[in-house]
Amino acid sequence: ASAVGGITIGASSTSYNTTSDYRLKENLTEITDGIDRLKQLQPKRFNFIGDTSVVDGFIAHEAKQVVPEAVTGEKDEVLPNGDPLYQGIDQAKIVPLLTAGLQEAVAKIEFLETTIETLKNA
Numbered sequence: 001a002s003a004v005g006g007i008t009i010g011a012s013s014t015s016y017n018t019t020s021d022y023r024l025k026e027n028l029t030e031i032t033d034g035i036d037r038l039k040q041l042q043p044k045r046f047n048f049i050g051d052t053s054v055v056d057g058f059i060a061h062e063a064k065q066v067v068p069e070a071v072t073g074e075k076d077e078v079l080p081n082g083d084p085l086y087q088g089i090d091q092a093k094i095v096p097l098l099t100a101g102l103q104e105a106v107a108k109i110e111f112l113e114t115t116i117e118t119l120k121n122a
Helices: 034-038 060-064 091-120
Strands: 005-009 014-018 044-046 055-057
Touching: 034 091
Parallel strands: none
Antiparallel strands: 005 014, 044 055
């Protein structure tokens, strides 16, 4: 069996690594709907109950509709004794979608800039 990730600790940093070697992947396709999916994400500012620190993040069940691989658990799931079984989110798994959406947006901006320059010089 091969490792699927690891934690690397250096003198001034810690890296949480997920295996990403191309030799382990198949059926590669480009993300072509980055902006459309990005617009479906609903980032929020909030604090956790019992902690006044305000943070940026997502509500797990909302993010799961857009990037299901980033979320664990099910909305409103409970243990057999009735205690809540909370959902979790790995926000790093949203980064590829953010990158694709931004790349699409930059391409549109560059096209518009070129078009504007062409019109100005006409």
